[in-house]
Amino acid sequence: MNVLSKKPAAGEEMAKQGLAGNQRLYALVAMILIYILFAVFGRNFFSFETAVNILDASYYIGFLAIGVTFVIITGGIDLSIGTVAMCSAMIGGVAWEKWGLPFTAGLVLILVSGALFGLLNGTLVSRLKLPPFIATLGTMMVSLGISSIVSKVQTVNFPSRTSEEGWFKSVFSKVQLPSGAMLPTGAILLLAVLLIAFVVLNKTKIGRYTFAIGSNEEAVRLSGVNVVYWKTIPYIISGLCAGMAGIAYASTYTTVVPGAGQGFELDAIAGVVIGGTSLSGGVGSVFGTLIGVMIMSILRIGLPSMDLQPHYQKLFTGIVVIIAVLMDISQQKKR
Amino acid sequence: MNHRLLKTFTLIMLSFALLLSMTACGQTTATTTAAPAAGETTAAPAATTAAPAEDVYIAVVSKGFQHQFWQTVYKGAQAAADELGVTITFEGPPSESDIQAQVQMLDSALAKKPVAIALAALSTESVTDQLNKALTAKIPVIGFDSGVPNAPAGSVYANASTDNKAAGALAAENVYPAIKDKLAAGTTDMPVVIAVLSQDAVGESVTNRTLGFVEKMAELVKAGGIAEVASVGHDKFKSGDEKTAKVLIDVGVSATTSATDIASAGTALLSKDNVVAIFGSNEAAANGILDASNEGVDLASKGILAVGFDAGKRQKAAVSSGVFMGSITQDPYNIGYKAVELAFKAYKGESVADIDTGAKFYTKDNMTQPDIGQLLYD
Numbered sequence: 001m002n003v004l005s006k007k008p009a010a011g012e013e014m015a016k017q018g019l020a021g022n023q024r025l026y027a028l029v030a031m032i033l034i035y036i037l038f039a040v041f042g043r044n045f046f047s048f049e050t051a052v053n054i055l056d057a058s059y060y061i062g063f064l065a066i067g068v069t070f071v072i073i074t075g076g077i078d079l080s081i082g083t084v085a086m087c088s089a090m091i092g093g094v095a096w097e098k099w100g101l102p103f104t105a106g107l108v109l110i111l112v113s114g115a116l117f118g119l120l121n122g123t124l125v126s127r128l129k130l131p132p133f134i135a136t137l138g139t140m141m142v143s144l145g146i147s148s149i150v151s152k153v154q155t156v157n158f159p160s161r162t163s164e165e166g167w168f169k170s171v172f173s174k175v176q177l178p179s180g181a182m183l184p185t186g187a188i189l190l191l192a193v194l195l196i197a198f199v200v201l202n203k204t205k206i207g208r209y210t211f212a213i214g215s216n217e218e219a220v221r222l223s224g225v226n227v228v229y230w231k232t233i234p235y236i237i238s239g240l241c242a243g244m245a246g247i248a249y250a251s252t253y254t255t256v257v258p259g260a261g262q263g264f265e266l267d268a269i270a271g272v273v274i275g276g277t278s279l280s281g282g283v284g285s286v287f288g289t290l291i292g293v294m295i296m297s298i299l300r301i302g303l304p305s306m307d308l309q310p311h312y313q314k315l316f317t318g319i320v321v322i323i324a325v326l327m328d329i330s331q332q333k334k335r
Numbered sequence: 336m337n338h339r340l341l342k343t344f345t346l347i348m349l350s351f352a353l354l355l356s357m358t359a360c361g362q363t364t365a366t367t368t369a370a371p372a373a374g375e376t377t378a379a380p381a382a383t384t385a386a387p388a389e390d391v392y393i394a395v396v397s398k399g400f401q402h403q404f405w406q407t408v409y410k411g412a413q414a415a416a417d418e419l420g421v422t423i424t425f426e427g428p429p430s431e432s433d434i435q436a437q438v439q440m441l442d443s444a445l446a447k448k449p450v451a452i453a454l455a456a457l458s459t460e461s462v463t464d465q466l467n468k469a470l471t472a473k474i475p476v477i478g479f480d481s482g483v484p485n486a487p488a489g490s491v492y493a494n495a496s497t498d499n500k501a502a503g504a505l506a507a508e509n510v511y512p513a514i515k516d517k518l519a520a521g522t523t524d525m526p527v528v529i530a531v532l533s534q535d536a537v538g539e540s541v542t543n544r545t546l547g548f549v550e551k552m553a554e555l556v557k558a559g560g561i562a563e564v565a566s567v568g569h570d571k572f573k574s575g576d577e578k579t580a581k582v583l584i585d586v587g588v589s590a591t592t593s594a595t596d597i598a599s600a601g602t603a604l605l606s607k608d609n610v611v612a613i614f615g616s617n618e619a620a621a622n623g624i625l626d627a628s629n630e631g632v633d634l635a636s637k638g639i640l641a642v643g644f645d646a647g648k649r650q651k652a653a654v655s656s657g658v659f660m661g662s663i664t665q666d667p668y669n670i671g672y673k674a675v676e677l678a679f680k681a682y683k684g685e686s687v688a689d690i691d692t693g694a695k696f697y698t699k700d701n702m703t704q705p706d707i708g709q710l711l712y713d
Contacts, residue, residue: 255458
């Protein structure tokens with residue numbers, strides 16, 4: 001990576017984006033292939049119902065993955081997103097259920113809490129120069145602890161579909177049409193956030209500096225850019241997205257258990273990697289990330305349709321991740 | 336570029352070929368196990384149901400999978416499936432906090448259009464949508480183990496779970512013969528005490544076990560010729576006249592469910608005069624008895640007979656070393672078996688009702704026998 005970084009930045013970046021584009025294409029084709037495979041061999045897999053289930057299982061991981069894509073492009077990592085998502089959901093849920101706050105205020109609190117955890121990560125990494133792996137590992141444990149403390153180790157139940165706040169499920173997860181079918185509204189939200197993330201990453205200063213820091217942080221610093229500031233932003237975005245993941249989780253699964261969320265970050269990071277974002281930084285795309293997340297979601301729903309235990313999902317996700325990284329490496333070598 | 340693309344696809348296709356071959360293996364074992372069941376001449380009625388039941392698929396979604404308790408439930412469920420000639424899948428989340436995993440399993444199960452579902456929900460709230468979907472699609476849901484409390488009306492047809500009151504009574508039935516002779520020594524001034532340690536008086540299962548023990552014990556003592564029996568300690572378990580009682584059933588309810596509080600409630604019970612027996616109505620209470628008695632040493636010196644409930648490591652050790660006379664265990668094998676059986680009956684349109692899957696009393700003599708041993712989950 002360092003060798004690459006010394007090459008002229010502009011041309012190299014374009015070439016690298018081209019490579020990421022290739023892998024994105026492979027991922028897309030692989031996703032369609034896997035879907036067709038399940039459709040042929042799975043039990044009742046090819047149905048609208050299953051498609052909705054696949055989307056349902058992808059929301060929380062999807063938001064996490066979109067957010068952490070920013071951090072990974074800077075060459076960093078955020079291991080805290082899973083527990084931060086659940087901790088934020090817990091804080092918002094407790095605020096509504098136990099402290100008597102209005103429900104919408106609880107939702108806002110979830111986003112704020114996620115963003116604050118992101119700010120903490122960003123500060124630790126950019127200002128205090130902690131390695132991202134260690135800093136976010138610490139935050140992971142901190143958020144795990146806070147979620148248990150705030151909830152007093154009690155489960156929090158978000159509103160059910162029939163309750164007064166039932167709109168929550170309709171907006172963030174899915175809404176029941178008069179015909180009885182479920183319309184996946186959460187997917188619309190995920191796509192909207194994806195588009196915003198795409199614009200931020202590719203059309204704004206935030207995105208340009210995110211890529212630049214990932215390619216060559218030293219060069220960015222030497223050109224007089226406030227790296228401490230611009231390196232904090234991706235972590236805040238990641239935290240904010242974790243907050244959204246918390247909301248998505250709560251609306252899809254209703255019950256939030258203290259101490260949950262460990263392992264979600266790895267699913268999200270796997271999605272990012274499958275989507276062609278390089279863990280060494282400087283290369284990446286949020287669309288690729290979404291494809292990666294969808295591949296894992298299809299595996300998660302598809303394997304049981306072939307009467308396979310869900311642990312096989314881990315096995316096959318692992319294989320897909322390894323293939324993705326191998327491709328990333330071989331393409332870097334080729335240059 | 337093209338050959339790289341080709342290489343990637345080959346890899347992916349290979350991995351899926353691997354997957355497919357594994358599924359294929361799974362299916363052949365399923366059919367081979369079903370075949371002898373259908374061929375057996377003794378199983379004539381089963382064979383007739385098995386023939387049209389080729390494609391009958393029942394999804395079992397449990398609260399866990401790796402734990403020995405769930406593995407035994409799985410064995411029972413599979414045994415029932417083999418006998419009935421139906422296909423089942425048995426899935427459970429890695430831990431009880433993996434709610435999303437269970438919901439995803441249930442979603443997948445529903446999409447596969449099973450004829451019935453057996454479910455032990457981690458949280459009823461998280462699966463309300465799915466239960467309503469099953470209700471609309473007229474897929475019967477059978478609760479097992481802790482079942483699906485407060486489920487939408489009509490969605491859950493029946494439950495296969497332990498009748499905790501009966502399980503508590505089973506403890507009383509086993510304790511009574513061992514202390515029968517000592518009870519005669521009780522007088523109004525100096526009643527004989529049978530102690531019961533209860534973790535709380537709120538939780539439904541623990542309360543019912545305690546109540547089952549207290550009621551059965553009082554009944555047995557009366558039947559044995561001592562009419563002056565009373566139970567004290569908590570309003571929920573009160574009966575008889577304490578002042579004239581010759582046999583006193585004393586229920587100690589812990590202030591909180593923390594181990595130290597349960598132990599001090601145990602100490603309070605054991606320090607009473609004339610205690611002949613003590614029953615701990617769940618795992619925590621059984622451990623509390625051990626904590627309060629210097630790991631059982633004091634029980635022996637005072638001649639107090641102890642009986643526990645469930646089968647944790649400490650408790651099993653206490654039983655096998657003779658510190659406890661025995662303990663009650665639930666029957667996970669039967670829970671799994673009955674769950675699938677009820678699901679099959681519900682699919683057939685037969686009327687189904689809640690089933691008590693029973694409990695077993697284990698002692699150091701029978702705990703190594705295979706039929707009891709497999710029920711002794713940690």
